[in-house]
Amino acid sequence: MQALLIIDMQKEMQHRIDSGRDHVDPQAPARIAALAAAFRAQGRPIIHVRHRDEDPASPFHPLAPGYPAMPCAQDRDGEPVFLKRTSSAFASTDLQAHLHARGITDLVVTGAVAGFCVNSTVRAGADLGFRMTVVRDAVLGFDLPSDRLSARTVFDVTMALLAADFVEIVDAASILSA
Template identity: 70%
Template structure:
């Protein structure tokens, strides 16, 4: 069975976009909403991953304005929400056990941020034997100014690595 995974589409991502931070796929939320609607219409699972930080100063602390899900990532009744404190959604949650219990073998991955949580989740999922698909235009990337990397470079390198050995990489139109 196939499932859609929405990673870390929390208000902090919208805050970064709104602040003018260099970004690839600033409109990914629209595509994620379409993908979620399609999966729901087909009766396929939609799974939500949220970054949960214990540090009260973090924008991902439950009391912070950045913690809440973006509208595209609101869980409907019965849709599981996994709260992680690591980069990979597999490392600090029971996601793998949930997938196995529910016969889910194929994961369609969207969300944020390409070079971080999306990357580590896809690699971990592939290592665990799941068939991974990344929806390229439904994944956000930001620049890494301290490393001298543009958002485009960080995104393109991440997608190339994932496609080379860990996942099928496609666009929303091909997925729909």
């Protein structure tokens, strides 16, 4: 069985975009919303992952304005929400057990951030035997200003490394038309 996995689409991502931070892909939230609507219409599972940090100074602290889900990633109708404290959604949650208990073997991955939590989660999922598909144009990527790496460079290298050995990379249109 296949499920949609939405990673870390929290308001902090929108705050980064609104602040002018170099990023890829500004249409990702709309594509995530479209994918979620399609999965819901077909009765297929959607799983949400959010980052939670207990440090009060963190934008992912539960009381921080960046913590809530973006509108495109609001959970509905009992869709599970896993709160992680690590980069990988598998390392600090019971996501793996949840997937196995429901017979979910394939994950369609969207969300943020390409070079970090999406990357870590996808690699861990592949290592655990899940079939991982990344929806390239439904993933946000940001720059690494301290290393003077553009968002496009980080994103393209991340996708290329994932495609080389871990996952299938597709566009939202191919999932929506399937």
